[in-house]
Amino acid sequence: MSPQAANAVVNLLGKSAEELRVFLESLGEPGYRGAQIYRALYAERRFDFAAMTNLPAALRERLSREASIALPQIVRRHRSSDGTVRYVLAIGEGKAANVETVFMPEENRQTICISTQAGCAVDCRFCLTATLGLVRNLTAGEIVGQVLVALEDNRAALKPQTNIVLMGQGEPLLNFNAVMAALRILLDPKGVAIAPRHAALSTSGIVPGIERLAREKVRPNLAISLNASSNEQRDKIMPINRKYPLEKLLEACRNYPLRPREWLLFEYVLLGGFNDSPEDAHRVVRLLANLRAKVNLIPWNPGDLPHKRPDPRRVEEFQRVLIEKGVPCFIRDSRGQDVMAACGQLALAESAASPASA
Numbered sequence: 523m524s525p526q527a528a529n530a531v532v533n534l535l536g537k538s539a540e541e542l543r544v545f546l547e548s549l550g551e552p553g554y555r556g557a558q559i560y561r562a563l564y565a566e567r568r569f570d571f572a573a574m575t576n577l578p579a580a581l582r583e584r585l586s587r588e589a590s591i592a593l594p595q596i597v598r599r600h601r602s603s604d605g606t607v608r609y610v611l612a613i614g615e616g617k618a619a620n621v622e623t624v625f626m627p628e629e630n631r632q633t634i635c636i637s638t639q640a641g642c643a644v645d646c647r648f649c650l651t652a653t654l655g656l657v658r659n660l661t662a663g664e665i666v667g668q669v670l671v672a673l674e675d676n677r678a679a680l681k682p683q684t685n686i687v688l689m690g691q692g693e694p695l696l697n698f699n700a701v702m703a704a705l706r707i708l709l710d711p712k713g714v715a716i717a718p719r720h721a722a723l724s725t726s727g728i729v730p731g732i733e734r735l736a737r738e739k740v741r742p743n744l745a746i747s748l749n750a751s752s753n754e755q756r757d758k759i760m761p762i763n764r765k766y767p768l769e770k771l772l773e774a775c776r777n778y779p780l781r782p783r784e785w786l787l788f789e790y791v792l793l794g795g796f797n798d799s800p801e802d803a804h805r806v807v808r809l810l811a812n813l814r815a816k817v818n819l820i821p822w823n824p825g826d827l828p829h830k831r832p833d834p835r836r837v838e839e840f841q842r843v844l845i846e847k848g849v850p851c852f853i854r855d856s857r858g859q860d861v862m863a864a865c866g867q868l869a870l871a872e873s874a875a876s877p878a879s880a
C-alpha cells in the first residue's frame with residue numbers, strides 16, 4: 523500500500539500546477555501528469571477522475587482511491603427576478619461551514635462574487651456578515667471551488683467573459699496566502715483563465731495587506747471600502763479605521779503601483795442622514811486628490827440593521843459633486859436586491875457556522 527493510501531485521501535482542489543506535479547511524482551507517476559490534471563480540473567472543469575480521459579485508466583482508478591476533488595456543495599439556490607443566483611455552499615475542508623457565492627448574469631459576461639472567509643472579524647456596522655464574527659479562513663480550494671461551482675451550475679448559459687469579485691463574506695487581505703494561492707489559479711491562462719483586469723479584490727482597508735498585494739506579480743484590481751468622509755465618521759461604522767486611519771490608508775493607496783489604465787475603486791455605502799450630505803461629497807473629493815480613483819456609490823438597502831436608505835436626490839447630488847470635481851463616480855446598480863445579494867449585506871439566515879443541510 524502506498525503512503526498516500528495509508529494516510530487520508532488527498533484533496534487536489536486548490537493545488538497549484540507545481541503542487542500537483544510533486545503529488546503525482548510522489549505516486550511514482552511522471553510529473554507531466556500533474557499538468558494534465560491541472561488542466562482537466564480548472565480549465566475543463568472535470569470533477570470526477572473517471573472523466574479525465576487524458577489520464578491512463580490505471581491512474582484514474584488509483585486517484586479515485588487515493589485523492590479527491592472536494593468541491594463546495596450547493597445547499598440552497600436563491601434566484602432573483604433579474605437572473606442573479608445566490609448560492610449557500612457547504613465547505614468542508616477542516617471545520618464545516620456555509621458560505622455564500624453570488625452569480626450575476628449580464629448580456630456579454632457573468633460576474634461571480636465569492637467569499638474568502640466564513641464570517642468576518644472586521645465588524646463593519648453596516649454588514650450582516652459581521653454579526654457572525656470570524657468562523658474561519660477558507661482554503662485556496664474552497665475559494666477556487668466557489669467559482670467552479672457557479673460556472674458549472676450555469677454551464678449551459680455562460681457568456682464569453684467571466685468577472686470575479688472578492689466581495690462576499692470575509693476580509694480577503696486577512697486571509698492573504700490562501701486568497702493569493704486561489705487567485706494564481708483563477709487568473710492563470712492555463713487554469714480558470716479569468717483575465718486579471720476582470721478580477722477585483724475589495725478590502726476594508728488593511729494597510730499591510732495592500733502593501734503586500736502591491737508586490738504581487740499577478741494581482742486583481744483593488745477596491746477599497748471607504749464609506750465615510752472623515753476619521754470620526756469612519757470610526758463609527760468601521761472600527762478597523764482606528765487601526766488604519768484614513769491618512770495611512772490613503773498613503774498606502776498613493777504608493778500602490780497602478781498599471782496603465784488601472785484605477786483604484788472606492789466603494790461608498792450611502793447611509794441616509796449619516797454620510798450622504800454634499801459636505802461629505804466635497805470631503806471625499808479632497809481625500810481622493812492625486813489618486814487615480816473611481817467611486818462606486820451604493821445606496822443602502824433596507825435590511826435588518828439600523829440604517830436608513832438615502833434620499834435618491836441626495837444620492838444624485840453626491841454623484842454630481844464628485845463628477846464636477848473630476849472624480850469618476852457611478853451609482854451601483856444593486857443586482858439581486860430581492861435575494862439580498864448586495865455586497866456586505868448577504869443574508870445569513872443560514873448561519874456560516876451551521877453544517878451542510880442539503
Ligand code: SF4
Nearest residue numbers: 642645646649652692
Ligand atoms: S463589510 Fe467586509 S470587511 Fe466589513 S465586516 Fe462585512 S465582510 Fe467583513
